[in-house]
Amino acid sequence: MKRNLNQTLGLILCFFISINWLFSQTKKNTCLDCHLQLEEKLASPAQAFKIDIHANYGFDCSACHGGNSEKEELEEAKDKSFKGIPSRQDIPKLCASCHSDPNIMRRYNPNIRVDQFDLYLTSHHGRAWTKGDTKVALCTDCHGAHGIQSASMPQSLTFAWNIAATCGRCHSDNNLMKNYGLPGQQEEDFRASVHAQALYEKKDLSAPTCNDCHGNHGATPPEVASVANVCRQCHPSPASLFSRSPHKAAFDEAGIAECQACHGHHRIEPPDYELLPKGKKDVCLQCHNENSRSYEEGSNLREKFMALDAQLEKVSFKIEKIAQQGIEISEARFLSQQAQSEFLEARNLIHSLSLAEIEKKIKESQAIIEKLSTLITEAEREARLRKTGLIVATLFLFLLALALWLKARQLRRKRP
Amino acid sequence: MKRRKFFDFLLGGAALGTFISLFYPVLRYLIPPPSKEEEVQRTKAASVGELTPNTGKIFRFGSIPALLVFTADGTYKAFSAICTHLTCTVGFDSQTQTILCPCHNGRFDLEGRVISGPPPRPLDPLEVEISGEEIFVYRKRG
Numbered sequence: 001m002k003r004n005l006n007q008t009l010g011l012i013l014c015f016f017i018s019i020n021w022l023f024s025q026t027k028k029n030t031c032l033d034c035h036l037q038l039e040e041k042l043a044s045p046a047q048a049f050k051i052d053i054h055a056n057y058g059f060d061c062s063a064c065h066g067g068n069s070e071k072e073e074l075e076e077a078k079d080k081s082f083k084g085i086p087s088r089q090d091i092p093k094l095c096a097s098c099h100s101d102p103n104i105m106r107r108y109n110p111n112i113r114v115d116q117f118d119l120y121l122t123s124h125h126g127r128a129w130t131k132g133d134t135k136v137a138l139c140t141d142c143h144g145a146h147g148i149q150s151a152s153m154p155q156s157l158t159f160a161w162n163i164a165a166t167c168g169r170c171h172s173d174n175n176l177m178k179n180y181g182l183p184g185q186q187e188e189d190f191r192a193s194v195h196a197q198a199l200y201e202k203k204d205l206s207a208p209t210c211n212d213c214h215g216n217h218g219a220t221p222p223e224v225a226s227v228a229n230v231c232r233q234c235h236p237s238p239a240s241l242f243s244r245s246p247h248k249a250a251f252d253e254a255g256i257a258e259c260q261a262c263h264g265h266h267r268i269e270p271p272d273y274e275l276l277p278k279g280k281k282d283v284c285l286q287c288h289n290e291n292s293r294s295y296e297e298g299s300n301l302r303e304k305f306m307a308l309d310a311q312l313e314k315v316s317f318k319i320e321k322i323a324q325q326g327i328e329i330s331e332a333r334f335l336s337q338q339a340q341s342e343f344l345e346a347r348n349l350i351h352s353l354s355l356a357e358i359e360k361k362i363k364e365s366q367a368i369i370e371k372l373s374t375l376i377t378e379a380e381r382e383a384r385l386r387k388t389g390l391i392v393a394t395l396f397l398f399l400l401a402l403a404l405w406l407k408a409r410q411l412r413r414k415r416p
Numbered sequence: 417m418k419r420r421k422f423f424d425f426l427l428g429g430a431a432l433g434t435f436i437s438l439f440y441p442v443l444r445y446l447i448p449p450p451s452k453e454e455e456v457q458r459t460k461a462a463s464v465g466e467l468t469p470n471t472g473k474i475f476r477f478g479s480i481p482a483l484l485v486f487t488a489d490g491t492y493k494a495f496s497a498i499c500t501h502l503t504c505t506v507g508f509d510s511q512t513q514t515i516l517c518p519c520h521n522g523r524f525d526l527e528g529r530v531i532s533g534p535p536p537r538p539l540d541p542l543e544v545e546i547s548g549e550e551i552f553v554y555r556k557r558g
Contacts, residue, residue, distance in 0.1 A: 204536040234534050237521035324448045333479030341504040344519045387446060394442050 028070045030077055031061040048147035057108050064094060088134035092120060095139045119218035126218075135176065137219075142166055158216075160199065163209040164190055186210075189266035197270075208234065227265075228258035235259075241351035254287075261286065273309070273347065276302035297355060304362055308343055311369050315339070318376050325383045332375045339368040458554035461494060464546060472508025472515075475553075481505045482542060482553060487526055488513060494553045495528045496540035506539065515539065 035046035049055050060069045067082035086094050096117035098104045105112050120126040120139075128136040142158060149156040157166045168187030170176055177184040190196055190210070198207035213230050214221060222230045232239035242248060242258060251258055262275060262283040274280040277288070277298035288295045315336055322329050346361030461475045467486035474481050474497055481497040485508050495515070497505050504519035514531060515524040522533035529538045545552045 198536070202536070206530075206534075206536050235520060236533055237519070240521070326445075326448065330479035331476065334476045334481060337479075337481060337498065337503065338505060341519065344502055344504050348519050390442060390445060394438075397438070 029060045030072055031065075031067070031069045034074075045146040048144075052146055052148050053150055054148065063098075088138055089129075089132070091138045091140055092117060092126070092129060116217040119215070123215070123217065123219045124221075135179070137170060141170070142216075158211075160205050160207075160209055163211055164196070167210045186266050193266060193268045194270045195268060206234075227260050231259040237348060238351040241349065245351060245353040247353060250287075271347075273302050273305040276305070276350070278302060301350070301355070301358065304359075305347065308346075308362055308365055308369075311366070312336070312340055312343060315369060315372050315376065318380070322376065322379045322383060325386075327379045327383050327386075329375075329379055332372055332379065335368050335372045335375070339365045339372065342368065458552055460550050461544075461553040462551045464549045464551060466551075470510045470513065472510075474505065474507065477542065477553060483508060483515065483539075484544070484551065484553065485515070485526060492544040492546070492551060493526055494542040494544050495524075496542065498540075499535055500530075500537045500539065501533070501535040 032046045032049065035042050037043070049061070054063065061067070062069045062081070064086065065083055067078050068076060071077040071079075100114050100117045102114045105114050121130065125136040125138075129138065144157050151158040153159060154161070156162065164187050171182070172184055172187045174184035191200075195208050198204040199209060211219065212233075228239050228242065238259075248258075251261065263269075263271065269281075275283045277284045277290070277295045279302055284295060284298055288298075319329055319332050319336055322332075342361055342365035346358050346365060349358045349361060352358075459475070459477050461477075461482070461484040462473055467473055467484070469486055469490055470488040472483055472485040474483055476482070477496070483495050483497040483506060485493045485495075487493060495506075497507070499506050499517040499519065499522050501517065501520055501522050504517050506515050506517045506522070506524065508514075509516040509523075512523075513526065515526070515528070517523070517533065517535065520534050522535035523531040524535070524539050525531050527538075528541050530536075541556075542553045543556050545554065
């Protein structure tokens with residue numbers, strides 16, 4: 001009995017020693033322990049650091065602020081290495097001390113880039129910073145300071161949906177921007193664009209936001225000559241068609257930014273034929289005389305597009321109406337999709353300025369619409385026939401019921 | 417209530433109920449509610465031997481165009497041929513062995529994944545089944 005008691009006590013002792021050893025192996029972070037108890041201003045960085053990517057990789061406060069985060073006493077914790085809050089002038093170099101060192105970075109992610117600081121030095125932000133301007137964006141302005149998360153995390157300041165707001169924190173500040181001679185409405189313009197519509201409404205993360213056109217660490221507005229190359233990243237077809245159009249040489253000679261001249265920038269609206277001559281958003285008048293032959297040809301083209309679009313809409317409406325009546329119309333739907341596809345192809349060919357190619361596509365679309373019209377007429381006839389048949393059959397049914405009722409009444413009256 | 421009156425009431429109620437139950441379906445047929453067309457689940461896309469390796473074919477899958485590709489290494493792949501950008505009809509580009517949308521040059525690999533251009537998501541995949549001399553394509557359930 002006594003032996004058993006000794007064994008049990010021994011086991012309990014071993015258990016507590018193991019637990020104590022395990023806790024002693026966990027690195028202390030006395031900075032967090034104290035800061036979390038302090039007032040909001042001093043506690044919030046510590047709170048945010050809990051989800052910071054650096055904390056997840058085992059870094060503690062001392063990695064950026066110096067000091068010894070394992071010491072309990074304040075004087076010992078704030079030893080000679082303690083730096084406190086890094087100055088804004090020091091921040092890029094502080095981050096680069098790890099992020100530009102491949103030997104350090106590959107320990108955490110072998111594929112991570114280490115050229116962010118070099119790129120930063122080529123950016124408008126970085127160039128101003130090297131001249132001593134600390135009002136420009138530094139690492140912490142875009143990534144945050146204590147709750148830094150990977151750009152793939154939806155809460156990250158650099159996640160696609162958040163980038164416009166992150167850039168807008170400075171670029172929508174008119175007072176700050178006027179120091180650099182920049183307008184302050186880019187974010188507002190972007191949010192009204194077709195790109196923002198895709199990003200925020202369709203939740204399409206492949207849609208571009210600020211950094212896709214300007215670069216991120218090397219953020220710089222694209223030069224006139226490179227605008228088309230930037231747009232080409234997502235829109236290769238219009239760019240190729242434009243390159244073989246007569247516009248290419250003319251734009252180059254006049255120093256006009258290719259895509260931007262007609263589609264604008266930041267507030268890029270969905271393209272439509274209203275951009276063509278005599279349209280509501282006519283952009284051709286910027287360069288062309290309204291009495292010129294090319295302007296007239298463009299105007300004719302716009303009318304053809306309008307007519308085709310109206311035809312497609314009418315056909316689509318009829319198909320839906322027939323489908324609602326229970327008529328099988330899948331072939332018409334198939335053809336309608338083909339006609340719509342030809343129409344979009346024709347619309348895109350505007351970038352080539354090749355009237356022959358555009359008109360060929362328009363004709364192809366019209367030929368499909370003609371086939372469709374025959375199908376629709378047949379389907380409408382079938383729907384009418386079914387309706388008429390049903391009405392006639394129902395009338396006969398009621399007539400029969402009425403006749404039976406009258407006959408029964410007549411028989412009742414005859415009964416003595 | 418007298419017995420006769422009760423029977424008249426019963427008869428009138430039954431006649432009204434019959435009239436409504438007959439008239440309502442007729443009315444719903446004449447003024448139909450919006451309804452979704454039934455989706456085709458399986459269709460014949462081609463015959464074995466119809467396609468040579470490294471070619472593709474557009475066929476009708478219900479109301480939408482679909483693409484059957486006979487790859488260079490001899491396997492069949494099928495996708496919805498509707499581009500996920502602006503719904504143009506995509507086609508097989510044998511030179512690059514990719515699927516290309518002619519409208520804005522959206523390009524997809526032979527798994528339907530976006531390689532380049534504006535499409536925001538992959539093409540919808542379809543399943544291929546060879547039955548005797550015929551190639552069927554169907555939509556995977558679930």
